Amino acid sequence: MGFVFNPSLFSPFTPYTLLLTCFVFLIHSPLADKKFIFAFFSIAILGFIIEVVGVKTGFIFGKYSYGSGLGCKFLNVPLVISINWAVLICAGIIVVSRIFANKITVLFLAAVLVTLIDVVIERVAPKLDFWQFKGGLPDLQNYLSWIGVAFFTSYFFYPTIIKGDRTVSLIILILQIIFFTFLWIFI
Template sequence: MPETTHPYQPAIPLQQRLKPYAFAVALGVLTIFHAVGFWGLLFSGEPEKFQRLTPMNLILTNVLLFSFHRRWNAAFLLFALVIVSAGFFAEVVGIHTGLLFGDYAYGESLGIKVLDVPLLIGLNWLMLVYTSGHLVNMIDMHWLIRAVVAALLMVGLDFFLEPVAMAFDFWDWQGGHIPWTNYLGWLGLAFLFQVYFQKAPIYKENRLAPYVYLVQAVFFISIWTLL
């Protein structure tokens, strides 16, 4: 008599079935949100509405980015806390003293502020350090050179970001002019953060991280060319 029974095969959990598509979905969402923001700020006729969505866009980008991070150990949590805190308080010092970056003030587009600095600024520093650090780690070179190159990538992105920030009420510079001290301060602080990133015993293989940097770069450079 032929065998009519089949061995039991457990159902594959939905999360596991969707896992191969997670990266493509995350990259697609990241690209779409930035494309919508690009259109909204420049062509919708109502840029103020899209300026108010900036905090949500920043939070979403970080959620997508760090959902691909592995090994959430004490070393990584300490790294994240140090970068977020140091980045935030560097901005507090900058706002209230004019040191580090120059004389500037934050607008309302980046959300809730504490000590005149948006709370999300620390998270933005973490995202920039993490993504640019991952991007340079794709190249085989000495860790110190990687730190220098990553710091330069951060300053390069800030070069295009600054005019966009002034145009859409992220922050503004005294007299409407971006001082050279801003880029020098960025370079020094970014280099220190990148040295920490390179030497910290954290997992550094987040496949989405380089794309987050590149999408941000395309976003700000594209707006900058049309201002």
């Protein structure tokens, strides 16, 4: 509710909220399995590199730039953004893998799910100074690229990722959907 009534007061806490979400996700994941941690941070690092290339070239997602709403940036990309995408990608895979067994089906549906969450986030991102696309909203290239990025950054880590906690993953996905949908409607 604070975001609705006073976004400027609550928005600066966004990077910390995303880091806390990542912490909750990771402590409920198989931490003893170093492969899981490696997979998670590999997806985050790959995502960061892709974001840097995307911001610099406009080739991958279209022409966009990040504002200050997501905190500290390196190479014009907020450090927290790739952590959040890794959480969403992994959580999506964990949840979808409990419904479907085929690796390609799971990766594709999880990529679509994460991209649909991105569709909602895109509606409020400029208002919260997260990021802004040249000309307003992104085009189809952005969403197709996110499906590809989510699919391919996690492809090799699939057997490790699916070991994560389904309940926590589902809660994180639902909360992000509710939160950003609520913001989209009210701000």
